Amino acid sequence: MKEPEMKCHKKIISLAENDLFMNRQILFFLVLSAFVSCSGHKNKDAAMSGNPLFEGWYADPEGIIYDDTYWIFPTWSDVYEKQTFFDCFSSKDLVTWTKHSHILDTTEVKWAKRAMWAPSVIRKNDVYYLFFGANDVHEGEVGGIGVAAADKPEGPYKDLLGKPLINEIVNGAQPIDQFVFRDDDGTHYLYYGGWGHCNMARLSEDFTSLVPFDDGEVYKEITPENYVEGPFMFKKNGKYYFMWSEGGWGGPDYSVAYAIADSPSGPFKRIAQILRQDDSVATSAGHHSVIHPPGTDDYFIVYHRRPLDDNARDHRVTCIDRMTFDENGFINLVKITFEGVKQTFIIDKKIAE
Numbered sequence: 001m002k003e004p005e006m007k008c009h010k011k012i013i014s015l016a017e018n019d020l021f022m023n024r025q026i027l028f029f030l031v032l033s034a035f036v037s038c039s040g041h042k043n044k045d046a047a048m049s050g051n052p053l054f055e056g057w058y059a060d061p062e063g064i065i066y067d068d069t070y071w072i073f074p075t076w077s078d079v080y081e082k083q084t085f086f087d088c089f090s091s092k093d094l095v096t097w098t099k100h101s102h103i104l105d106t107t108e109v110k111w112a113k114r115a116m117w118a119p120s121v122i123r124k125n126d127v128y129y130l131f132f133g134a135n136d137v138h139e140g141e142v143g144g145i146g147v148a149a150a151d152k153p154e155g156p157y158k159d160l161l162g163k164p165l166i167n168e169i170v171n172g173a174q175p176i177d178q179f180v181f182r183d184d185d186g187t188h189y190l191y192y193g194g195w196g197h198c199n200m201a202r203l204s205e206d207f208t209s210l211v212p213f214d215d216g217e218v219y220k221e222i223t224p225e226n227y228v229e230g231p232f233m234f235k236k237n238g239k240y241y242f243m244w245s246e247g248g249w250g251g252p253d254y255s256v257a258y259a260i261a262d263s264p265s266g267p268f269k270r271i272a273q274i275l276r277q278d279d280s281v282a283t284s285a286g287h288h289s290v291i292h293p294p295g296t297d298d299y300f301i302v303y304h305r306r307p308l309d310d311n312a313r314d315h316r317v318t319c320i321d322r323m324t325f326d327e328n329g330f331i332n333l334v335k336i337t338f339e340g341v342k343q344t345f346i347i348d349k350k351i352a353e
Helices: 003-038
Strands: 058-066 069-076 085-091 098-105 117-124 127-134 144-150 179-182 188-192 199-203 229-236 239-246 255-261 272-275 282-291 300-307 317-322
Touching (some): 058 317, 179 229, 229 282, 239 282
Antiparallel strands (some): 069 085, 085 098, 127 144, 188 199, 229 239, 239 255, 255 272, 282 300, 300 317
């Protein structure tokens, strides 16, 4: 081979080697990027949910995880006579939400005429249950807490009883704002109550009736200090965190407080307020639930609030923010935001029945 040809040949080999090196670098960074993306459920550059989470006037949101999907079941926030149906919303990442319309309404629940509100949902044996309040019931009226069932989270739900599960006023508690809590032993408890009183009851295996406690009582009053409505319970490190809304639901003092106990029936001694309005963000922050993605240290509080400078009675929106704990397990004051929380996928899909 002549010298000019030899130089050209070496140059071609060098270029080829450079291309191979570059391709290897590109491949390395692509693999590294994929690893970083898949190794965690979030990253610092993740998208934000924003607040409110979705359009429309929605209040009293109950958040839950079914398998790899987040679900939120709120009240349609309108005058009582128009609160005759429920929508729900689903998301894989807390950022993009899909609306499922009219999953239950008064055409299915014949005894419900107005004010269907504050749904609580749970899954058992592949059946999805939705507990709800209806009719803003008073003594001697038909209404109270009902239960419906479906074979999918988004329904359609069918009235399970054809009548309220709880109709009467017991211990001064209006039968509204129900929350179903499943304890580690599989027992399901129902916490509920308006008018400043909270009751606890135990549900039967098929959710069609209440089962007396060991002492024969069917209803136990567990009302903590300043309780108004909206009870919620979760368990962390063997402790029962009982939460509720206090103040006036339309006023600036509407907020969330909590207690911690060793038993699902308390006693619940008020510790502190952990959610309240911020004059620079929104007013009347309350009536909440908590979402905890399995296998993580993340806790998200889902709640409703009122936009600034909007005084319409029923203009409430559903929002989400991070909830954190101090080194002693006490809940820190939640900072309500316009940004919401980071995009968060569910990695551990092992959701207990």
